[in-house]
Amino acid sequence: MQRRVRTRTIAVVSALGLMGVLGGCGVGGGSSDVTLKLVAADYGDSAANSSKKYWDDLVQRYESEHPDVNIDVSVYSWTDVDREVKEMVDAGNPPDMAQIGAYADYAAEEKLYKVGDLLSIPVQADFLSQLATAGEVNSVQYGMPFASSTRLLFYNKKLFREAGLTPPQTWDELAAAAEALQDLGVKYPYALPLGPEEAQAETMQWLLSGDGGYSDITSTYSIDSVQNVQTFTWLKDELVGKGLTGPVAPGKLDRAEAFAAFAAGDVGMLNGHPSLMEIAGKKGVEYGMVPTPGVDGESPTTLGVADWMMAFNHNGHRDQVGDFLDFVYSEENVLDFSRDYNLLPVTNSASRAMAASAEDKDLKPFLDQLPTSELYPVGNTSWATVNAAIKKEIGKAVAPNGSPEGVLGGLQATATRAENAE
Template sequence: MQRRSLARTIAAVSALGLTGALGGCGLGTGSSGITLELIAADYGTGVDDSSKKYWAALTEEYEAEHPGVRIDVTVHSWNDVDREVKERVDAGDPPDMAQIGAYADYAADGLLYKADDVLSIPVQADFVSQLATAGQIAGVQYGMPFASSTRVLFYNKTLFEEAGLTPPATWDELAANAQALKEEGVKYPYALPLGPEEAQAETMQWLLSGKGGYTDTMGIYGFDSAQNTRTVTWLKDELVGKGLTGPVAPGELDRADAFAAFTAGDVGMLNGHPSLVGMAEQKGVEFGTVPTPGASGESRATLGVADWMTAFKKSGHRDEIGDFLDFVYGKDQVLAFSRDYDLLPVTTSASRVMARSAEDEKLRPFLDQLPTAELYPVGKTSWADVNAEIKQRIGKAVSPNGSPEDVLGRLQATAVRAESAR
């Protein structure tokens, strides 16, 4: 422990003295023949912008300053990365690091280093507070946020101008706008993607706007709360039931298809994350964004989403992992990644730069939402099972013969069973 404490102190001094540069650059230099394996997710849309390019440039820079350390990065699509890591873990051969969608199960099984085992104090303290908290189990941080986003309401400016509309601030205004857009022949007045791809995001965004959510203030699941039931019932009756959500049933509409319809000019309004900005710009769609409408005014909270970096204990390369991650979370590296993929920085230092930079103006509406964002209950080991159940069931709640009370009650029962089984 004395060696580790000294190493962390050296890394802390380096980070304080060289903001945005190599953190703790002396730590890995003395190592000989160390290879660290990282499995990462791909945030790109194809070969030209694959995350492979980001990691190749980053590791080349790191290895040039650390000749005794090699970083072996394998990038998988989001459809495969979590499964790839799980298979490696189940086989008893986890990578040194994995950048994935969840961490709680691995932490609960004692497989992960704590954040303060590997990161220097300045780097760990630089995480945006909401994201750092979401990475904790019982007050101990295991999940290190790697990428984040929030949600705002996108609207098609051209369609709104043609219909003489202004952006909504309340549910009633949203419904009235959707009705006007429908009368103008808009294919999807409001796109409501409750299909299995990412139904959990659209659902939580709406529940938050109705002053509810997946959990209460004590972190206890509350799917069947009065607020949540009221919200889903309103969606069923006032949007879906009145034909304001387009030709595809919400339970069959995936987010990717909704985004594609928006960039084709066929959607009046939908909830979206930062990457939709670039997609719409590439297609020449004139759009605007506003905070999510709520039942009686602007929503008190928006959905925040984070992906996680994890460090596995199996190899025993704690010092080398920590030194590399200190570099990964340098201000310049975090900014570069966020800008490359239209995401929000996970560190305060990079967020401050983005908030002041004209270059990042298009991401500012999302950045402004981060202080009030609420994240999925990813610190619960039950979340994976509950998340899967939301994706399969929630679309049925707003179907013609669906019952919000019944579906939310079933989700609550699933959540309770999953919690008790852990």
């Protein structure tokens, strides 16, 4: 079992000028007029910034240099894309490529190409190491990271000034700041979204800050570890129980609602990813960002999330798919996508370029967190079951009559059953 992440990017040819020799063989292969089907997720929030525009431009540039290869791209919302791909696979008609949220189930069913059989050596080697590892099943990479993000603590600078506060570095400082914000009349001193939309993210962020996580050093689920129980006991007693998390019960508060409340000026602090910068900025909220507070100081690890590209082996066309993906993961294309959607590159080359660019200074704090980030265990086929259980149950751990030990123990039992069922 391994830890994984969520995001997207593009790779580059090595500085030595190696020409993308495919892990399989040359692109020609004697075929002509090949059509490759790609299903992709939409990272935009309207037709004006739909991912369709990004793919249309990229495909046009690729096809102009490869007249015998056509790329047919279908873009779906995140609500629909995973289901659409599953229905295609179940019907025996999978796309050649899919850019979605998880790959492990398809890899376990031997439906995917190995990344080493697709990409040129320089491109495969350019993936950030922890993301490449997150794309592995049984030490073989099947998932190609496509986009990524990390988390920081956002705080409302205006409210902090009015309360005479400085950004917290420890849990105790965070609780003290929340009390001061409560005294100021702030609606959500600390917003704790443990609702079903993305509870697994907020949960993992807190577990990591308490020196825990979803799994231990051997990649075995450890959801009910001593550290994790202590973390949720602290949350229940010191934040939720003292009314410092706002009028909506954490188990009923979704991330999108928490972000909207922050943009409305009603939240003092919350964990956020890069998209919150734009959401808050559009509403004129003056915000600051700092690393996640931990028990005794800045948390040594933050949550990393990645989305995935994968290639199905049903239709063949390995060489054409590999050549197209080499192009997708060029430094230029990875940077363009990351900048368009406030995401982090998944390659070393694009990450270095972003770190050195004044254009990307707003993303640099998140980029700095990526090398030490911890990913969801998405390389394990049991993760889908565990993820769904966390979203459904974790809010009960901090409810007035809730038991952190009982809820985390139940989740551990679910994880164990899911593992044994594989």
